[in-house]
Amino acid sequence: MQGCSLTTRLTAIFAALAFSTSLFGPPPARAASKIQIMTATTDLASLAQEVGGDKVEVESIARGYQDPHFVDAKPSFLLKLKHADLLIVVGLELEIGWLPPLINQSTNPKIQVGAPGYLDASRFARILEIPTGQVTRAEGDVHPLGNPHYWLDPENGLRIAKGIADKLSEMRPGDATYFAQRFTDFEQRLKQADQRWLAEMKPYEGRKIVTYHRSWPNFAEHFHLNVVGYVEPRPGIPPSPQHTVELIQQMKRDNVKVIVVEPYFDLKTPNAVARETGGKVLVLPPSVGGEKEITDYFKLFDYDISKLKQAFDATH
């Protein structure tokens, strides 16, 4: 029994694999062969949808109310990645804890790092907080390539959209004019919206705020806000009593009243700081989908700016 079993076993196992392969077969032809796009975050999904229109099908791995540093590499994402033509990532090591294993196991040659279907959006964007000099984790979970929350500047949104449009045209040269048109249209709408946003934020120029995590440098730069402190003592390190005391003193000294918290952080420390300083905690989603009504890139800024205005008005 034992003598012949090895070959038999091997044959059986590989036959089973082959059978399952044939069952699975080649992926069925998709309706009107839309470009299947997977993105790491919802913001990139929204931008891809803007320029891709009805020639693409877009889905994001992370949800808008989820901390993009800590997404679980669930196998259910593998099935979606397997059929993707294009994977758009935030880059700058934001997804380093979960995206590489998903890409490796996706068995999709098109979206492997460096393949034509892998697009790192950060290379189109203006990146802030690029560390100079020595980088150590004494500074917390630093991003040595720069701050990855760059999409919160509409100018970067436009640059990324242009990058995606170029990529889509490269993948479907026949639809290049369609994508170019979609981009031009998006550009015009975004420019108009940005003028409106800037006008709305104009009265609050130079206002000082405190944020939980370093998610807002690009937003603050574009809308002329001044981020003077963080609830986290260092990126990725939970609040400590000593740092909280220092933060309270600093906020009192500088008369800072607004504490911006991303929806995935605990409100205990921010609430305590607000009580001490007479300030206001503002849960502000940094991504599309962070609240139900934020369904696209435009609504993200609409929502955040209206909330900020309310908070500024209420604390003055």
Place this chain on the structure above:
Amino acid sequence: MKKAVMVSVILLLCSVSRAQEIAPAQASGPAQPATPGPETRMRTLEQQVHTLADEVALLREELKALRDAKSIDTVPENRVLLASAHVEPATVGGSSVAATPEAAPQVPQTQVSGSAQPQTFGGATGNAKLLNPDISLIGDFIGTAGHNNVAPAPSMELHESEVGFQAIIDPYSRADAFISFGETGVSVEEAYLTFTSLPAGLLMKVGKMRADFGKVNTIHNHALPWIDRPLATNNLVGGEDGIDDAGISLSHFIAAPKGWFMEGTAQVYRGDSDDLFRAYRRQDLGTVGHLRAYRDLSESTNLDLGASYARGNSAGLATAGKPSAFFTNLYGADATLRWKPLRRAVYKNFLLRTELFWSARDQLSPLSIFQTQHAFGMYSSAEYRINRRWTVGGRFDRSGHATAANLTDTGFSGILTYWPSEFSQIRGQYRFGHLAVANPGDFSNANEFLFQFLFVMGAHGAHPF
């Protein structure tokens, strides 16, 4: 003479006036070239250093001026995409272009693409490791107190220092190598090549790897939710290293009902794994098969099921007889339930995992009669994250001995883990063991307290899932 001439030539080059004073003096006394030589040489060298220092200072200034000029140039260029508040749109791309209305829309586009100033977009490249692999080191310090007469551990040890190298090899493959420096020596825990771009949805791995047998066998020491490994692993599945061997692995997604993810893995190994499998001949290969089924029950809850099979020749037999006719068959089943609310993922989560193992081991009885020992083992483990820094857990163990199925060990553990940051971990574990010794019915109780310090340096690894 020659030396003197050379010195004078140097002097001439460096400083004409001084050379003119000294050179004749040297030339006039060729009999004693050694005595003035070192001194003058020093002086000339000194001068050379001074002139070089001046030049460096000059170059530095020039560089600084250039840098300043550049940053002044680039800042406004980046800022004028959309915002009327920053710069008037008319000034966007220079007056010559903006003057013609047809060309105007193109101006922002060329800037958007970044072709004019490509280096101002994107992240840092200076910091980026060029072609080096991602390198990391994980230190694992374990201390043990209390008493255990069956398997005593040292009071303190640097149990393992695991060095990891991970890199993309070429457009078709990547490689991962983990080298473990332990108390007793160095071993390659895993080193394998993964072909990521095979046709027909196949994923192939070649090298030495932890076999895809159940869950705990695939997990490195530092990623375990406990300090030790379950009794069933030690008794039935090859101990700490587990089924870890050189071989080839093939996986493929399997067609599954909607909402399910299924994956099949087939692996062939040389057949040498610790005290579990042993290849007595070249054809005594080991095989491992694994079937995984996964389903998202909701956004925050998921169920992960697995069935595993492993087969190889029984280890620990005398080579004189016909050891190739003795096999060990291992069967495994695992189930994991995870709960992690997406909005509070870093503060709260819960994991419940149970693994069952059945071992059928062919061996010789003490009377040299062929026999098959059927042993069963299992563990059940739960962990709950209370907040960002603290996790509590517990584990129940029960396992027969592979070579003597009538001996059964039982145990339980309570675990408390503290994370100062994502890159270090402090853990304590109380462990009770009701361990079988020699004869059925004889037991030895073990009461131990284990503590562990883990630290991670270097590349940020993937979070375990």
